[in-house]
Amino acid sequence: MAFSSEDLSTMDSIIKRYPRSRSAIMPLLHFVQSKAGYVTNEGIEVIAKLLQLEAAEVTAVSTFYTQYKPTPVGEYHVGVCTNTLCAIMGGDAIFASLKDHLGIGNDEVTPDGKVSLEHIECNAACDYAPVVMANWEFYDNQTVESAKELVDSMRAGNPKPPTRGPNRLVTYKEASAVLAGLNDGLAHEGVQAGEPTLLGLKLSKEGK
Amino acid sequence: MTKLVPVLSAHWDEKDSFTLEGYKRHGGYKAAEKALAMDPDAVIQLVKDSGLRGRGGAGFPTGMKWGFIPQGDNKDHYLVVNADESEPGTCKDMPLLMANPHVLVEGCIIACHAIRAKHAFIYIRGEVTHVARRLNQAIADAYAAGILGNGIDVVLHVGAGAYICGEETALLDSLEGFRGQPRLRPPFPAIAGLYARPTVVNNVESIASVPAIVMNGAEWYQSMGTEKSKGTTLYSLSGHVVNPGQFEAPLGITLREILDLAGGVRPGHKLKFWTPGGSSTPLFTDAHLDVPLDYEGVAAAGSMLGTKALQIFDETTCVVRAVLRWTEFYKHESCGKCTPCREGTWWLVQILRDLEDGKGTEADLAKLLDLCDNIMGRSFCALGDGATSPITSSIKYFRDEYIAHLTNGACPFDPVASTLFVGAGA
Numbered sequence: 001m002a003f004s005s006e007d008l009s010t011m012d013s014i015i016k017r018y019p020r021s022r023s024a025i026m027p028l029l030h031f032v033q034s035k036a037g038y039v040t041n042e043g044i045e046v047i048a049k050l051l052q053l054e055a056a057e058v059t060a061v062s063t064f065y066t067q068y069k070p071t072p073v074g075e076y077h078v079g080v081c082t083n084t085l086c087a088i089m090g091g092d093a094i095f096a097s098l099k100d101h102l103g104i105g106n107d108e109v110t111p112d113g114k115v116s117l118e119h120i121e122c123n124a125a126c127d128y129a130p131v132v133m134a135n136w137e138f139y140d141n142q143t144v145e146s147a148k149e150l151v152d153s154m155r156a157g158n159p160k161p162p163t164r165g166p167n168r169l170v171t172y173k174e175a176s177a178v179l180a181g182l183n184d185g186l187a188h189e190g191v192q193a194g195e196p197t198l199l200g201l202k203l204s205k206e207g208k
Numbered sequence: 209m210t211k212l213v214p215v216l217s218a219h220w221d222e223k224d225s226f227t228l229e230g231y232k233r234h235g236g237y238k239a240a241e242k243a244l245a246m247d248p249d250a251v252i253q254l255v256k257d258s259g260l261r262g263r264g265g266a267g268f269p270t271g272m273k274w275g276f277i278p279q280g281d282n283k284d285h286y287l288v289v290n291a292d293e294s295e296p297g298t299c300k301d302m303p304l305l306m307a308n309p310h311v312l313v314e315g316c317i318i319a320c321h322a323i324r325a326k327h328a329f330i331y332i333r334g335e336v337t338h339v340a341r342r343l344n345q346a347i348a349d350a351y352a353a354g355i356l357g358n359g360i361d362v363v364l365h366v367g368a369g370a371y372i373c374g375e376e377t378a379l380l381d382s383l384e385g386f387r388g389q390p391r392l393r394p395p396f397p398a399i400a401g402l403y404a405r406p407t408v409v410n411n412v413e414s415i416a417s418v419p420a421i422v423m424n425g426a427e428w429y430q431s432m433g434t435e436k437s438k439g440t441t442l443y444s445l446s447g448h449v450v451n452p453g454q455f456e457a458p459l460g461i462t463l464r465e466i467l468d469l470a471g472g473v474r475p476g477h478k479l480k481f482w483t484p485g486g487s488s489t490p491l492f493t494d495a496h497l498d499v500p501l502d503y504e505g506v507a508a509a510g511s512m513l514g515t516k517a518l519q520i521f522d523e524t525t526c527v528v529r530a531v532l533r534w535t536e537f538y539k540h541e542s543c544g545k546c547t548p549c550r551e552g553t554w555w556l557v558q559i560l561r562d563l564e565d566g567k568g569t570e571a572d573l574a575k576l577l578d579l580c581d582n583i584m585g586r587s588f589c590a591l592g593d594g595a596t597s598p599i600t601s602s603i604k605y606f607r608d609e610y611i612a613h614l615t616n617g618a619c620p621f622d623p624v625a626s627t628l629f630v631g632a633g634a
Contacts, residue, residue, distance in 0.1 A: 017363050019284070019327065020403055022385035026368055030334070051385075064387035064543075065368035067334045079335070083296045084487065084533040085447055085519050090627040121371065121537055122296040123335055125303075126446035126519065127453050130628065136337040143629045164306065165338040175337045178344070179366045187345030190338060192225045197303040199453030200443075201221055203469055204212040 003046055007035060011050055014180065021051050025061050027180045029068050034176035038069040067179075074109045074116035076154040077172045079133040080147070083122040090130040090143065095119050097144045102151060114155045127196035128163070135175035137162035140194060165190050210461040212469070213432060213440045215420050216413070217456045220307040226342050228349040231310035237355055239419035243318040251322040255418060257426035259438030264290055264374075264411030265485065265514045267437075267503040270418075276398035277323045277406045285325040286407040287316060288383065288397075289415055291332035291343075292367055292374040295486035296537060297517030300442040301412040303454060305332070305339050308416075309346035313355075313362060315415035318422055320360045323408050327361050331379050334367040371541035375589045376409040378543065389545045390589035413442060433459035437502030437513075447482070447520035448474050448626075460505065463518060464497040477522035481605065485514020487534045488594025490601035491527075511601070526621035527606045528613055531598045532560040538595035549592030552583040556599065563610055566618040573603055573610055 003011075011031060015024040025047065032043030039062050048055040062068045080095040081087070098117055102110055109116040125131045128140035132147055139150060140163040153160045159169040166189040170178075178184055214220075224230035231237070243251050256271030277285055289312065293301040305312060316328040332340055344364050350356040365383055372378045373388040380402050382388035401407020417439065421429050429439045437459035443466055446452045450471030457466070463482065473479050479494045484501060490511040492499070499509045506513040521530060539553040559576055562568040580596035587593075603610065612620050624630055 020384070023365070023383055025385040026382070027366065029368065030366060061385065061387055065334075065370050067367075067369035082533070083537055084530045085297060085521075087533055088521065088525055088530060088623075088626045089447070090629055092623065093627055093629075120335070121541070122294060122298070124293045124299045124301070124333070126297050126299045126517065127444060128299075129446055129452070133335060136335045138336075138338065162338070166341075170337070178337050178341050179334055179368075181340075181344060181364055181366060183344060183348060184341065187341045188227070192223055193220050193303060193307045196451070196453035197307065198217075198221050199451055199470070200212050200455035200457070201214045201217050203455075204214050208212055208469055 002042075003035065010182070011046070015050060017181070022053070025051065025058060026065075029062055030176050030180035033069065034173050034180055034182075037173055038072045072109065072113070073172055075114050075171050076134050076159055076169065077116045077118065078151060078154075079118045079120035079123070079136075081121070081123050081129070081131045081133070082119040085122070085126050086130045094130055094132065094142055094144055094147045098147055098151060101148050110155065112155065115151050128194060134159070134162070134169055135172050136179070137165035137169060137175070139163055162190070164194050210457055210465050212455060212457050214456045215440050216304060216308075216311065216416055216442060217454060225307050226309055226346070228310060228346070228353060231308065235423065236310055237314055239422040240314045240317040240355070243422050244321055248322050248324055251318060251422070254426050255322070255421060258421045258429040259426075259433070259436075260414065260417055260421060260429065261437065261503065262411055263413035263417070263441060263515075265295070265512070267513060270410060270414050273398065273408055273410070274319065274323050276396070277408060278399070279324065281406070284327070284403070284405045285323050286402040286405055287319050287323060287325045287328040288380065288402055288407055288409045289316065289328065289330040289412055290374060290376060290379060290409055291330050291412045292379060293412070294333055294371040294374050295488060295515050295517065296534060297444070297446060297483055297486045297519040298515040299444045299446065299517065300454060300515065302336055302339050304412060304416060304442070305343055309343040310350070311416045311419060312343070312412055313346055313350050315418040316362050317356070317360050318418050319408065319410065319415055325408075326359060327363070329363050329365050329383060329402070331365045331367060331373070331383055334369050340364065340366050370543075371537075372543045372589070372591060375591065378589065379409065380407065387543070389543045392588055434500060434502045434504070436504055441516060443501065443516045443518060445470050445518045445520065448477060448522040448525070449520050450474055459502040460500040462498050462500060466518065467497075467520075473520065473522055477524065479520060480523045480525055481521050481527060481602070483514075483517060483519045484511050486517040487519075487537070488512075488590070488597050489514040490597045491605060493605050522626070524621065524626040526564075526619055526623075527602050527609055528560070528564045529619060529621070529623070531602045532557070532564050534598045535560050535595060538591060542591060546587035546592070548583045548586040549595070552579055552592060553595050555579055556595065560599075563613055564619055566613045566616055568614060570611065570614065573607065577603060
């Protein structure tokens with residue numbers, strides 16, 4: 001795919017956020033993923049040209065960070081937390097069952113291109129363990145069954161909404177645009193907090 | 209009995225707590241107004257007097273850090289907020305930002321004024337789309353309302369999945385557009401930080417604590433907490449407990465008190481081990497239930513307060529499996545710059561895998577401890593040090609369990625028993 005003149009002007013506005021242009025590498029890589037679904041060679045070349053760097057310098061940054069994908073992921077990229085706490089509370093079982101259910105391994109995509117799977121590290125939602133992420137939106141308190149239902153809904157083209165997130169699950173490309181710092185207008189959707197987040201406050205109001 | 213004191217979390221139960229309107233309903237941005245009318249040095253002094261200490265783990269006095277920024281040097285100064293929250297078990301900053309991103313924006317304005325910075329960057333981890341969305345909207349709304357843009361700019365910078373970028377100098381390299389690898393110190397960021405300019409790097413919770421301090425005064429903040437650990441903070445309880453969640457309390461509350469509030473360890477089970485502040489802080493056991501959870505109390509008991517990430521594991525949990533998984537995490541996240549950490553964490557994983565599979569020997573325990581000795585303190589940053597914490601502390605408290613793997617020839621635990629859905633037909 002080629003980047004349109006509109007894309008290039010968006011990239012230019014991303015660069016202008018920073019006092020020094022090189023700082024824009026990371027949001028620009030997210031932006032490339034929002035267009036291509038992964039970090040393409042063409043995307044690397046365009047970033048290098050815009051920032052007056054060598055392509056190798058941009059590649060060196062891209063390959064350091066696990067969220068920049070060298071090959072296409074699914075429309076819905078599913079991450080199962082298998083860091084210690086989530087793993088022990090069920091994350092390992094969820095990850096194993098999703099691999100089996102989808103017939104794919106870690107870092108692989110279903111043949112229909114709908115779902116990709118990755119085991120992820122702690123995602124800062126431990127009070128909602130076991131945690132599954134999809135396009136980096138929260139799916140809290142998962143079980144083997146609920147996780148299977150989630151990926152089934154994705155493959156059926158009607159993904160369940162996140163637990164704490166917008167009313168619908170955005171695609172991987174759409175989520176990447178948010179991570180590039182672009183506004184998709186969905187910030188007001190979804191809960192402000194889940195129950196565990198509010199537990200201390202609630203108890204305090206009961207005089208605890 | 210220590211009482212909960214919601215300050216940061218006071219209005220999280222209002223549906224629109226994350227909006228500008230919801231924030232202003234409770235005096236939002238009044239503190240910035242007040243601070244901007246003060247002399248910057250007076251703001252630094254106020255934060256010093258409050259006793260606020262860094263909530264990202266190290267507990268360095270926030271006001272003192274601000275005071276290190278050279279003044280009148282005719283250089284650009286920067287504020288960088290560390291929102292890379294990735295330490296295993298840590299889950300306070302993301303819910304805070306989801307429920308109330310404006311308090312961080314207001315804290316940025318006050319901190320920028322104090323350190324004479326025109327630019328703040330918020331470096332948030334990349335794996336939290338909705339939190340980034342909320343924060344970005346809050347910044348946009350603050351600009352639209354004329355709160356930002358009058359001499360102070362705030363830019364959201366989204367990371368891309370590297371734990372090491374929570375380390376402040378790796379974060380700065382990452383923000384400059386490089387691979388996120390730590391820098392040798394000195395020079396410290398206060399002298400040569402972002403773009404080699406004087407820079408303050410603070411955790412989200414530290415900066416978010418500032419508006420309330422400005423509004424209510426240093427004495428009010430000083431009145432809470434313990435002798436050297438002042439104020440309130442978010443304790444994040446997770447794991448094998450009846451009701452996990454966030455508990456905002458004065459520093460010095462104990463795990464026994466928090467567990468009582470949370471309904472205790474899950475029914476029919478008992479506490480086996482826990483982390484006081486994430487996986488990089490040495491493990492505690494049921495012998496540490498009454499340790500005051502402040503910086504000094506936890507240190508005196510042989511661990512660190514860290515991020516106050518209280519991860520609770522009951523007796524169904526294999527400590528070797530838990531430690532192996534954390535070690536695999538450190539190996540994966542080691543940036544590769546320093547040999548002791550890069551090679552050391554790799555070998556730690558090999559040995560621990562054998563031990564968990566019951567294939568090691570008792571000499572492997574000595575080898576693990578020797579490796580830890582050779583990793584500790586020998587790298588640019590503390591990632592490698594953190595990797596040794598669960599290993600050395602688990603061998604200290606649970607040596608017999610390691611041995612049981614060897615005599616048994618396999619892990620003696622049933623992993624299903626420690627899941628939440630045991631017995632639920634899953």
